[in-house]
Amino acid sequence: MVMPLALLEKSMNRKISLLLKDNRILEGKLTGYDDYMNMVLEDTEERTSDQTRRLGTVVLRGNNVVSISPL
Amino acid sequence: MVMPLALLEKSMNRKISLLLKDNRILEGKLTGYDDYMNMVLEDTEERTSDQTRRLGTVVLRGNNVVSISPL
Amino acid sequence: MVMPLALLEKSMNRKISLLLKDNRILEGKLTGYDDYMNMVLEDTEERTSDQTRRLGTVVLRGNNVVSISPL
Amino acid sequence: MVMPLALLEKSMNRKISLLLKDNRILEGKLTGYDDYMNMVLEDTEERTSDQTRRLGTVVLRGNNVVSISPL
Amino acid sequence: MVMPLALLEKSMNRKISLLLKDNRILEGKLTGYDDYMNMVLEDTEERTSDQTRRLGTVVLRGNNVVSISPL
Amino acid sequence: MVMPLALLEKSMNRKISLLLKDNRILEGKLTGYDDYMNMVLEDTEERTSDQTRRLGTVVLRGNNVVSISPL
Amino acid sequence: MVMPLALLEKSMNRKISLLLKDNRILEGKLTGYDDYMNMVLEDTEERTSDQTRRLGTVVLRGNNVVSISPL
Numbered sequence: 001m002v003m004p005l006a007l008l009e010k011s012m013n014r015k016i017s018l019l020l021k022d023n024r025i026l027e028g029k030l031t032g033y034d035d036y037m038n039m040v041l042e043d044t045e046e047r048t049s050d051q052t053r054r055l056g057t058v059v060l061r062g063n064n065v066v067s068i069s070p071l
Numbered sequence: 072m073v074m075p076l077a078l079l080e081k082s083m084n085r086k087i088s089l090l091l092k093d094n095r096i097l098e099g100k101l102t103g104y105d106d107y108m109n110m111v112l113e114d115t116e117e118r119t120s121d122q123t124r125r126l127g128t129v130v131l132r133g134n135n136v137v138s139i140s141p142l
Numbered sequence: 143m144v145m146p147l148a149l150l151e152k153s154m155n156r157k158i159s160l161l162l163k164d165n166r167i168l169e170g171k172l173t174g175y176d177d178y179m180n181m182v183l184e185d186t187e188e189r190t191s192d193q194t195r196r197l198g199t200v201v202l203r204g205n206n207v208v209s210i211s212p213l
Numbered sequence: 214m215v216m217p218l219a220l221l222e223k224s225m226n227r228k229i230s231l232l233l234k235d236n237r238i239l240e241g242k243l244t245g246y247d248d249y250m251n252m253v254l255e256d257t258e259e260r261t262s263d264q265t266r267r268l269g270t271v272v273l274r275g276n277n278v279v280s281i282s283p284l
Numbered sequence: 285m286v287m288p289l290a291l292l293e294k295s296m297n298r299k300i301s302l303l304l305k306d307n308r309i310l311e312g313k314l315t316g317y318d319d320y321m322n323m324v325l326e327d328t329e330e331r332t333s334d335q336t337r338r339l340g341t342v343v344l345r346g347n348n349v350v351s352i353s354p355l
Numbered sequence: 356m357v358m359p360l361a362l363l364e365k366s367m368n369r370k371i372s373l374l375l376k377d378n379r380i381l382e383g384k385l386t387g388y389d390d391y392m393n394m395v396l397e398d399t400e401e402r403t404s405d406q407t408r409r410l411g412t413v414v415l416r417g418n419n420v421v422s423i424s425p426l
Numbered sequence: 427m428v429m430p431l432a433l434l435e436k437s438m439n440r441k442i443s444l445l446l447k448d449n450r451i452l453e454g455k456l457t458g459y460d461d462y463m464n465m466v467l468e469d470t471e472e473r474t475s476d477q478t479r480r481l482g483t484v485v486l487r488g489n490n491v492v493s494i495s496p497l
Binding site: 215221234236250 | 296317
């Protein structure tokens with residue numbers, strides 16, 4: 001059994017991809033999270049089909065997140 | 072009586088299909104979940120009518136999930 | 143007085159129809175539920191005006207359910 | 214002072230009309246409710262401008278209900 | 285300081301206007317409320333630019349209410 | 356550090372502007388609030404690009420509010 | 427590990443950028459926040475592709491915030 005928060009723990013300091021409710025996709029290094037799945041990403045990039053936008057360090061609110069994938 | 076979480080327990084390490092609120096359909100092996108129905112899937116694929124996209128390991132937030140079916 | 147959860151109890155192992163928030167209609171045998179009205183259905187079918195899709199066993203998240211009718 | 218739940222109590226075994234968030238209008242005999250305003254209706258009919266659909270007994274989730282009127 | 289619930293208390297048995305999330309406007313006499321701002325209105329009318337519809341007694345769920353004005 | 360509720364306290368009996376989730380903009384004198392950021396405004400006006408509508412005293416539900424600015 | 431609220435603490439009295447659920451982008455100096463990620467910004471500007479609107483001091487409700495970036 002891999003608890004969802006344990007997978008976040010295992011992904012610390014690694015690159016992850018986030019799908020947000022508004023269909024944005026963000027990629028960045030996970031440097032923190034809390035029990036609500038709020039997350040801190042570093043070197044974050046927002047990727048759309050035709051461009052990449054650099055966002056740097058970002059705090060994401062957990063309730064806007066649909067899914068999280070280690071890269 | 073099969074409690075909803077008990078069906079998840081019974082589906083551990085088996086392939087399940089998830090319908091998300093945004094109408095995405097994901098298939099993957101269930102390797103973890105918690106009381107909020109957050110889930111961990113492995114070898115996840117997103118299936119649409121005309122393509123299959125490989126997502127690998129994914130953490131899904133429970134409140135984006137509409138329904139869960141063992142395959 | 144029929145408490146809402148008591149009607150679910152009375153519907154156990156019987157066929158019910160569910161209306162979901164996204165207007166999907168599901169029919170299946172109720173084999174479990176919890177206090178949040180998460181439900182387990184067996185032999186589930188999704189019915190639209192022009193087709194029937196077999197979904198087998200399904201866990202439904204209660205907060206996507208609008209109404210529940212015993213059949 | 215008429216507490217909202219007290220008005221439901223007073224409406225027991227009487228016909229009520231419900232407006233749902235998706236603009237559906239349901240009419241039926243109220244035979245139960247709980248603290249979350251989940252309700253049980255009997256002899257329920259869904260009324261639209263051009264038709265009436267019989268739904269029989271229905272459990273309604275309180276958080277899909279906009280307003281409740283005794284008839 | 286006028287606490288929001290105190291203004292409801294002060295409006296008891298008076299006519300108020302409610303703006304709902306779906307942009308409906310209801311007017312009626314406030315005869316009850318609870319801590320969740322669920323409300324009971326009597327002699328309720330729904331007003332749109334071109335018509336007035338009589339709804340009589342209505343229980344409103346607080347979480348569909350945007351704003352409340354004493355008239 | 357200015358806690359968000361402390362800024363409301365400091366704005367008591369002053370004019371504030373509220374942006375609501377449905378994009379309405381309201382201006383009025385703040386005469387009360389509670390821990391959920393439900394608010395009471397007096398002499399409230401709803402401003403759109405081409406008109407001003409007087410709403411008088413208004414109770415606003417906190418969860419419809421996006422942002423609050425002292426004027 | 428950088429907890430999400432700790433990053434807010436570290437951003438105090440610095441300029442941050444907020445993305446809201448309605449796609450608005452706000453920039454301002456963070457002068458306060460609470461456990462719900464409600465925030466106080468000063469010298470706030472709303473930036474769209476073709477204009478900048480000055481909003482001054484703003485209280486933001488945390489549940490309308492998608493992401494927060496130190497600038």
